[in-house]
Amino acid sequence: MKYPPIFQVAAADPAVTALIGQNPVRLYLFGMAPDKPAGTYCVWQVINGSPENYLAGRPDVEAYSLQVDVYASTAVGARAAGQAIEYAIELVARVTSYNGETRDAETMLYRYSFDVDWIVQR
Template identity: 80%
Template structure:
């Protein structure tokens, strides 16, 4: 399996790094975020995917669905970072859904969530 290059795409965009930082960029694979990240941050995970199978020959691409969740101290900060990520990603993949917004009761952080469909060449 080849993973979608979300980190490379996001860190190449100045709008994203302005909101999520540049060194380090606070964009984490699920379960890899620090316990209490400083500032606005994002986590992503693959929620499903499959190779594009053919009757003859090996698949040359894989389709992945990703869930992206942005967390911030305010709703406006979460939305701004989420929209910057969407803007950066949509030239390489498709934003497939908006998954809602809420506020985490344990941390008090605001969450902005969306899904991405990404086709990756093997």
């Protein structure tokens, strides 16, 4: 499995790094974020995927659906970072749904969530 290059695309966009940092870029694969990240941050995960199967030969691409969740101390901050990430990746992937906005009861951080479909060359 080859992961979609969401980190590389987002980290190359100055509007994204202005909101989620440059060193480090606070865009984490699920389960890899620090316990208490400083500032606005984003986590992503593969929610489904499959190879493009053919009758003859090996698949040359894989299609993935990702869930992207942005967390910030304010709703405005979560939306701004989420929309910056959407804008950065929409030329190479497709935003397919918006999953609503919530506030985590434990951390009190605001969450902006969306899904992305991404086709990756093998």
